[in-house]
Amino acid sequence: MATLKVDLGERSYPIYIGTNLLGDNELLHQHIPGNSALIVSNETVAPLYLESINAMLTGIRHETVILPDGEKYKNLEVLNQIYDALLANRLDRNTTIIALGGGVIGDMAGFAAASYQRGVHLIQIPTTLLSQVDSSVGGKTGVNHALGKNMIGAFYQPKAVIADTDTLNTLPARELRAGIAEIIKYGLICNAAFFSWLEQNMDALLAKNSSALSYAIEISCQTKADVVAADERENGSRALLNLGHTFGHAIENCLGYGEWLHGEAISAGMCMAAEMSRQMHWMTAADTAKIFNLIKKANLPTHAPESISTDEFLTLMSVDKKVMDGILRLVLMRGIGQSTVTSDYSRNQLIRAIESTTTVTT
Ligand SMILES: NC(=O)c1ccc[n+]([C@@H]2O[C@H](COP(=O)([O-])OP(=O)(O)OC[C@H]3O[C@@H](n4cnc5c(N)ncnc54)[C@H](O)[C@@H]3O)[C@@H](O)[C@H]2O)c1
Numbered sequence: 001m002a003t004l005k006v007d008l009g010e011r012s013y014p015i016y017i018g019t020n021l022l023g024d025n026e027l028l029h030q031h032i033p034g035n036s037a038l039i040v041s042n043e044t045v046a047p048l049y050l051e052s053i054n055a056m057l058t059g060i061r062h063e064t065v066i067l068p069d070g071e072k073y074k075n076l077e078v079l080n081q082i083y084d085a086l087l088a089n090r091l092d093r094n095t096t097i098i099a100l101g102g103g104v105i106g107d108m109a110g111f112a113a114a115s116y117q118r119g120v121h122l123i124q125i126p127t128t129l130l131s132q133v134d135s136s137v138g139g140k141t142g143v144n145h146a147l148g149k150n151m152i153g154a155f156y157q158p159k160a161v162i163a164d165t166d167t168l169n170t171l172p173a174r175e176l177r178a179g180i181a182e183i184i185k186y187g188l189i190c191n192a193a194f195f196s197w198l199e200q201n202m203d204a205l206l207a208k209n210s211s212a213l214s215y216a217i218e219i220s221c222q223t224k225a226d227v228v229a230a231d232e233r234e235n236g237s238r239a240l241l242n243l244g245h246t247f248g249h250a251i252e253n254c255l256g257y258g259e260w261l262h263g264e265a266i267s268a269g270m271c272m273a274a275e276m277s278r279q280m281h282w283m284t285a286a287d288t289a290k291i292f293n294l295i296k297k298a299n300l301p302t303h304a305p306e307s308i309s310t311d312e313f314l315t316l317m318s319v320d321k322k323v324m325d326g327i328l329r330l331v332l333m334r335g336i337g338q339s340t341v342t343s344d345y346s347r348n349q350l351i352r353a354i355e356s357t358t359t360v361t362t
């Protein structure tokens with residue numbers, strides 16, 4: 001088992017990564033300060049792993065709430081089911097909410113923990129690759145609103161994150177690849193050596209080799225933890241984590257959420273950012289080709305769907321959360337592992353990049 005630390009002063013917390021962690025009672029117990037807990041899961045994950053969590057909680061009074069499965073249920077109405085369970089079971093301020101599931105459950109349970117009685121303890125047990133490398137780390141929680149994704153939420157750090165790679169054995173291959181997209185992102189942001197490692201080990205990851213997965217999760221979480229520790233509330237450098245996301249969110253939004261998985265959309269988005277960086281002579285053609293090739297090797301899309309017009313892109317991108325004072329800041333690359341947040345580009349450069357990456361030309 002690897003243990004990482006997210007360094008946020010008194011809100012610091014450990015991330016445990018490894019196999020068979022859901023059999024380790026001590027691990028969970030040491031992070032539950034009180035004597036009660038509420039497990040939040042969904043109808044897909046609960047039948048697979050709830051029993052293990054129940055077994056780990058002997059001696060602690062625990063209740064469960066099972067939500068419907070899917071991004072479309074990540075809203076205030078369904079969130080209310082968590083508050084209902086907390087109140088109906090008279091769980092007090094010293095209770096611990098345990099999020100058991102992917103990013104949707106993590107974000108919802110996290111927001112419930114942040115807001116119930118102004119904040120109760122939270123433990124994340126992420127069960128998708130995406131949630132193990134991304135959403136469970138960093139403290140962003142929240143739900144969607146009909147007019148925008150993740151628009152209602154809070155920053156709220158967990159007491160611990162327990163990422164058991166065994167849970168990935170039941171994860172559908174498409175969901176695994178979506179998580180790999182975020183892993184590639186970390187290499188591109190600031191770690192060229194990790195990007196090279198991914199070039200060598202992509203087949204092992206796709207085959208769910210547990211030591212390859214553990215290593216990739218560890219490096220990814222460490223990278224995210226470092227970026228978050230430097231800028232917890234996204235006033236500056238944390239925006240690097242949005243590489244590929246401004247383009248990707250436009251794709252998700254235009255197609256309708258769920259058509260493409262988030263990881264698929266940001267894969268195309270990272271290629272769009274790479275191509276734009278190449279066209280601006282910030283990055284070499286060789287590095288750009290490496291990025292496209294690695295994303296292809298992971299069976300992820302390198303281009304946005306043809307059905308989205310450039311105008312639609314521009315409109316959707318300008319409502320992205322990253323717009324501050326009317327200026328759209330993008331994450332572009334000076335090379336592999338050298339991403340940078342910038343508004344130093346022209347509208348024409350953006351248009352040209354979109355046009356050359358919305359149809360497959362190779
Ligand atoms: N808070 C953050 O910083 C942050 C970062 C990235 C993404 N997110 C959010 O995370 C969500 C996406 O997360 P996700 O990709 O994990 O999606 P998800 O939670 O919808 O999970 C994907 C699917 O896999 C199923 N599943 C989960 N674990 C499984 C397992 N072990 N075996 C079989 N099936 C399993 C789920 O029930 C679901 O059907 C989005 O809502 C996104 O906004 C948040």
Ligand SMILES: [Zn+2]
Binds near residue numbers: 182262
């Ligand atoms: Zn993402």
